[in-house]
Amino acid sequence: MRKKITVMLILLTTMSSLISQQEFDQKNISVLDHKKATFLYHFAFECIQKEYPNKLGQVLGDDSYLAPPRVLHPAFYGCFDWHSSVHGHWTLVTILKELPDFEHSDAILEKLKTNITKENIQAEINFFDDVHNKDFERTYGWAWLLKLDEALREWNHPAAADLHHNLKPLTKLLSEKFVVFLDKLNYPIRVGEHSNIAFGMSFAYDYAKKYDKDLARKIEEKAKEYFLNDRNCPLGWEPSGFDFLSPCLQEASLMLKVLTEKEYKIWLKKFLPGFEKQPEKLLKPAMVTDRSDGKLAHLDGLNFSRAWCLFEMGNALQNQKMIDLADEHFNFSYEKMDSGEYAGSHWLASFATYALIKGKK
Numbered sequence: 001m002r003k004k005i006t007v008m009l010i011l012l013t014t015m016s017s018l019i020s021q022q023e024f025d026q027k028n029i030s031v032l033d034h035k036k037a038t039f040l041y042h043f044a045f046e047c048i049q050k051e052y053p054n055k056l057g058q059v060l061g062d063d064s065y066l067a068p069p070r071v072l073h074p075a076f077y078g079c080f081d082w083h084s085s086v087h088g089h090w091t092l093v094t095i096l097k098e099l100p101d102f103e104h105s106d107a108i109l110e111k112l113k114t115n116i117t118k119e120n121i122q123a124e125i126n127f128f129d130d131v132h133n134k135d136f137e138r139t140y141g142w143a144w145l146l147k148l149d150e151a152l153r154e155w156n157h158p159a160a161a162d163l164h165h166n167l168k169p170l171t172k173l174l175s176e177k178f179v180v181f182l183d184k185l186n187y188p189i190r191v192g193e194h195s196n197i198a199f200g201m202s203f204a205y206d207y208a209k210k211y212d213k214d215l216a217r218k219i220e221e222k223a224k225e226y227f228l229n230d231r232n233c234p235l236g237w238e239p240s241g242f243d244f245l246s247p248c249l250q251e252a253s254l255m256l257k258v259l260t261e262k263e264y265k266i267w268l269k270k271f272l273p274g275f276e277k278q279p280e281k282l283l284k285p286a287m288v289t290d291r292s293d294g295k296l297a298h299l300d301g302l303n304f305s306r307a308w309c310l311f312e313m314g315n316a317l318q319n320q321k322m323i324d325l326a327d328e329h330f331n332f333s334y335e336k337m338d339s340g341e342y343a344g345s346h347w348l349a350s351f352a353t354y355a356l357i358k359g360k361k
Contacts, residue, residue: 032356037095037102039338043349044088045104047079048111053342055081059132072127075120080346083141083194087350089115090148093163094353097155109159118166125170128177138181139200142174144350146207153211178204179218188226190251192243192302198227199245199305202254209257223258227251231270239286244301244351248272249309256316265317276317279310279325285332294343301344303333304351308358315358330355 054069054077069077076085092108102108127133149171152164178200189197201219208215233248252271256264268276275282283306286299307330314322330352337348 031360032095032098032353034099034102036356037099038104040349040353041092041095041102041104041108043337043345044079044091045108045111047342047346048076048085048088048092048115050078050346053080057081058127058136061130061132065132072123074123075115075117076124080342083137083144084347084350086141086148087144087347090144090151091350091353093148093151093155093160094357096157097151098357100157112163113159116163116166121166121170125173128170128173134177135181138195139178139197139204140194142178143200143203145171145174146178146204150207150211175204175208175212175215179215182218182222185222190247192238192240192245192247193298196245196247196250198223198247198250198254202250202257205254205257220258223254227255228267232273233271235272235275235282238283239299239302242295242298243286244298244305246302246306246309249306249313253309253312256312261316268313276319276322279319279322280328283325283329285329288333288336291336291339291341291344297341297344297348300333300336300348301351303329304348304355307355308351311355311358326355326359330359 051069056069056072058065058072060066073082073085076082076089079085079088089112092112096102096105096108128136145167149164149167152160152167182201185197189195201223205216205219205223208219230251233251235248238246238248248271252268255267255271259267272282286302288296288299291297291300307326310322310326310329313319314326333348334352337344337352339345
């Protein structure tokens with residue numbers, strides 16, 4: 001009798017586990033489909049060759065440095081600033097990679113081929129080699145450039161190889177710069193904007209673990225040096241008024257990639273105590289009061305970047321509460337994206353697209 005009861009209990013436990021897994025799989029439905037792609041692509045498509053308004057962010061060595069964006073950055077002069085142009089290109093490549101029959105593919109391809117040429121990329125390299133601008137876009141723009149290269153490498157299209165070949169020298173330069181910078185950086189940068197080092201390392205690691213072993217090893221080494229002993233991240237202090245990245249979640253995202261599953265679970269319990277059980281109690285979507293204000297509009301980006309971190313963690317840990325919280329953050333800002341304000345429209349599509357990519361298991 002005892003044996004029968006034991007067998008029945010094992011069967012019930014197994015069935016319960018299978019049902020739970022099925023429910024998890026069914027609920028995890030945030031994906032980049034044609035409807036979302038049709039909505040998102042036009043933000044990047046319209047801005048990658050829109051030169052003005054423009055924020056250059058360069059250091060001037062003399063009068064000769066004063067030139068229009070299209071001269072200084074012939075590949076990535078649109079979308080208000082250099083990094084937004086780079087991830088605008090990434091958005092378009094990603095949409096075509098994920099949806100090969102996308103109806104606007106021909107027009108997108110034309111713009112990609114016009115911008116990412118050998119000559120244009122050499123001009124970008126010359127800018128980064130300038131004595132006054134060696135640290136330009138460190139490390140936010142660098143990380144997005146590596147993401148663009150990664151997307152081109154993994155896009156199964158005849159044009160992808162040529163575009164990747166043209167981009168490759170700049171990719172190599174920025175990868176080398178990344179290693180040099182990490183060797184010099186003694187202390188992590190934990191802000192919620194561009195210079196957040198966990199974000200840069202996390203994006204760069206996605207590329208490096210497949211295509212650049214030296215950079216991958218350096219990121220693994222420095223991530224553990226910077227963050228392994230962190231405890232009790234003050235999630236309640238987030239967000240700051242201009243955040244578009246979550247310092248706590250970006251760090252958790254990076255460590256998910258460089259630690260084993262067992263190591264990560266131990267680390268996360270100390271880093272964000274109670275977060276696995278009740279993430280919804282600790283995070284709520286951020287509200288934007290004025291989408292015409294470029295800094296305040298950052299908070300829509302925060303909702304998307306939180307979403308992709310939560311998708312990464314939720315999928316890895318099979319934690320449906322994190323998945324649900326990711327969906328809540330994503331939907332909160334996705335429904336408000338098309339505000340007509342360039343302060344957000346020049347970059348938010350990239351963040352929304354990346355969140356959707358991470359929502360897919």
